[in-house]
Amino acid sequence: MQLDHEQQVALDAMLAGQNVFLTGRAGTGKSAVINEFIHHHPADLVCVTPTGLAARNLAEAGTIHRTFGLPSGVLQPGNLDYILLEKRSFLHTLKTLLIDEVSMVRSDTFNALDHLLRESASSAEHSRLPFGGKQIIVVGDFYQLPPVVREQAVEEYLEERLNGIYAFNTLAWQRARFQNVELTQIHRQTEPEFIAFLNSVREMDTDLQERLHDANERIAANRSTDGLNGPICLCCSRDTANKINAQALVQLPDSGVEIMGEKWGEFPDDELPVSQVLLVKRGMRIMLLGNRSHGTDIQQYEYVNGDQGEVLCYDPIARVILVKLDRGPIVNVTQTCWTHYEYTTWRNEEGKLQIVQDETGKFWQYPVMPAYATTIHKTQGQTLAKVHVILGDGCFAPGQLYTALSRVRSFDSLTLDRPIRFADALGDAMVQAFMKDLNRSKWQVEETNHSLKPQSKKLQ
DSSP: OOOOHHHHHHHHHHHTTOOEEEEESTTSOHHHHHHHHHHHSOTTEEEEESSHHHHHTSTTEEEHHHHHTOOSSOOOGGGOHHHHHHSHHHHHHOOEEEESSGGGSBHHHHHHHHHHHHHTOSSHHHHTSGGGGOEEEEEOOTTSOOOOOOOHHHHHHHHHHHSSSBGGGSHHHHHHOOEEEEEOOOSSOOOHHHHHHHHHHHHTOTTHHHHHHHHHHHSOTTOOOOGGGSOEEEESSHHHHHHHHHHHHHTSSOOOEEEEOEEEEOOOGGGOSSOSEEEEOTTOEEEEOSOEESSSSGGGEEEOTTOEEEEEEEETTTTEEEEEETTSOEEEEOOEEEEEEEEEEEEOTTOOEEEEEEEEEEEEEOSEEEOSEEEGGGGTTOOOSOEEEEOTTOOOSTTHHHHHHTTSSSGGGEEESSOOOGGGOOOOHHHHHHHHHHHHHOEEEETTTTEEEEOOSOOO
């Protein structure tokens, strides 16, 4: 693949063995750079992402948790010792670690990877280096959706012990001394007005109010979806997506079958990952909310969280839902077990905040939900032909509006349930401060010799 000038400079820095933070707006071709790097890099490279769907978009990638054998819940150095025994050979031979969609990687996960690589280092000297002296490459856009933290106790713990929920909050990030490379040339979108609009939403610049007014006039805000054949609806909340999906299912002629999920212990209804009573109809559009694999490599996954397809039938004897995925294969979807945890915090004798994770319940059900509508969170990293964004009562998460709007290539591919309000464009003060500091130290492309040089002042 032919890279543009910016992309080539980023690739050269990565191939030179530097620690690199590659960022840029949605659609700037970060994945293209990664895939070229994978193509040119030897076999001692390990590529990981926070989700199976993100891994599917890259060659030879796997999820962080599956690749490193990480447990669920809050990750603390004290509960990772078994990984050092089980994965020592893998950790020792790894030379370069590449993490895509790093904005979605929680601080405790990023810190855990640093701990594992330092503890498995081949020498005491390397154990004192960030990530055990391995090359670390991180890719992503922190202006998009942040890591998911549902429990107040977990957020409190991460804020106090790791300075926040983001990977860049950690000491490990600071010690890595990344070369910061930002791509600016948009490839997904080619419409100048749309690109300028997305940039304003992303960075919440001084032109945002005016650009929102112009965009609302251009977008057919009152155009509704076309039933089962319309564009996918992107919703701020899961409740809204569930209501739209229920309405769409009524239109299918098949009577369908109801499948009852099973609970053990305490698992609150409002935290169930899928419906306890799942209605499955022949021909229904679905999204899968679980992974099924025969190994750690993403190519060994039959399906991943975020895959979409169409139900062919439900086999009650084999207890599988037969699904034809949009990407081609027909798969047997089996039941998944989810675990619910509760967290409590306390302080030790030194006054340091500690956190305890208790398993309270389990839930068994098919990892299937109708896909006529989905949450914006589920679409990060995807390019979609058309979307209908349901803003409803408004966005509630930083980067939510920008993530939704940037899934498409132009104004013509986008419809809304209502005009966008200024209040919908939420930003995170911590991300904005991080990016401001990043711009002060960012390495810019030197046009004359295709190299990088440090930026001495804030980019305008």
